[in-house]
Amino acid sequence: MPHELEMPQYVIDRIMAKRGKLEVFDSFDPAKTALVVIDMQNFFVAEVETAQSIVPNINRLAKVTRERGGKVAWVLLTVADEMGGDSKWPIYHDYFFTDAKMNAHKDGLTEGSEGHQLYPELDVQNGDIVARKSRFSAFIQGSSNLHDRLQAQGIENLLVCGTATNMCCESSARDAMMIGYRPVMVIDGNAARFDEDHLAGLTSFWQSFGDVRTTDDVIDNLLMTPEQAAAAE
Numbered sequence: 001m002p003h004e005l006e007m008p009q010y011v012i013d014r015i016m017a018k019r020g021k022l023e024v025f026d027s028f029d030p031a032k033t034a035l036v037v038i039d040m041q042n043f044f045v046a047e048v049e050t051a052q053s054i055v056p057n058i059n060r061l062a063k064v065t066r067e068r069g070g071k072v073a074w075v076l077l078t079v080a081d082e083m084g085g086d087s088k089w090p091i092y093h094d095y096f097f098t099d100a101k102m103n104a105h106k107d108g109l110t111e112g113s114e115g116h117q118l119y120p121e122l123d124v125q126n127g128d129i130v131a132r133k134s135r136f137s138a139f140i141q142g143s144s145n146l147h148d149r150l151q152a153q154g155i156e157n158l159l160v161c162g163t164a165t166n167m168c169c170e171s172s173a174r175d176a177m178m179i180g181y182r183p184v185m186v187i188d189g190n191a192a193r194f195d196e197d198h199l200a201g202l203t204s205f206w207q208s209f210g211d212v213r214t215t216d217d218v219i220d221n222l223l224m225t226p227e228q229a230a231a232a233e
Contacts, residue, residue: 005187005195007212011203024211025182028157030068030223034129034150035061036176038138038162038169039077040122043108043115050191050198051163052119057189057215058161059123064219066125071153073129074118075138075146077168080110088134136168139175147179157182159218161189166201174209183210186218 015022037058045051062072079088084107087093093102108115111132118124133144150158158181160173169190173183185205192198206212213222 005199007199007206008203011206015207018207023213025157025184025222027224027229028182028184028222030065030070030225032154033065033068033070033157033159033223034153034155035065035070035072035159035161036075036138036146036172037062037073037122038075038160038172039164040074040119040162041076041109041115042117042119044163045119046115048163048191048193050193052121054161054163054189054191055119055121057186059121061159061161061186061189061215061218062123062125062128064223065159066127068223068225070223071129071150071155072125073131073146073150074122074124075131075133075144075162075172076116076118077109078111078116078132078134080106083107083110083113085110133168135171137171137175138168139172139179139181150181155181158184159189159223160185163191164201165190165192165198167192170201170205173205177209184218184222185210185212186215187212188215 065072087106093106097105107113110116129149131144131146131149135143138144138146158176160169160183162169169185173185176183185202187202192201202212
């Protein structure tokens with residue numbers, strides 16, 4: 001299971017000073033909500049214990065989101081269409097890697113490779129959305145068709161999970177907010193290799209882009225059905 005981390009006190013203090021409460025959003029309509037799971041592929045998960053540790057929470061959220069009328073979207077980073085083919089993101093591959101690292105990254109995230117596939121312990125169901133993206137963010141222009149597919153389903157709210165917290169997950173969640181979604185990053189449904197990176201991906205997001213909440217809080221409070229909400233009053 002993911003180990004618990006405390007958000008820095010200065011972040012909490014700044015949030016309280018800015019808006020007077022920790023939560024940005026009081027509740028989500030489950031039918032207008034999608035769980036968006038970022039890059040939980042073999043390439044990023046198979047040998048990374050922190051990423052493996054969040055799989056049970058992602059599966060719990062997927063089950064509850066479906067049961068309450070929402071959608072689940074699995075997003076895969078796809079950087080080439082075929083082994084040895086041209087990169088879909090040459091600025092990244094040409095400048096940010098050694099040649100050996102570039103080839104490993106590109107080949108490991110090519111459509112059809114083992115590394116590109118979703119980690120097998122994830123609970124993927126018929127009817128879920130499976131989308132490809134070619135940038136860190138799934139919502140930046142030209143990266144994927146996820147936005148159009150979510151809009152077609154009437155989605156307004158996002159629960160963002162996956163890896164790495166401070167890279168593709170944070171980038172996607174930030175961009176989602178800036179094009180009109182209400183995003184929540186699930187603190188124990190996201191993972192990075194190091195705690196410092198994980199917290200770095202959450203602190204600025206929480207202050208200005210969306211909520212940071214636990215799996216239990218999402219299930220028990222944020223994502224209540226109208227019937228559950230009425231019973232709780």
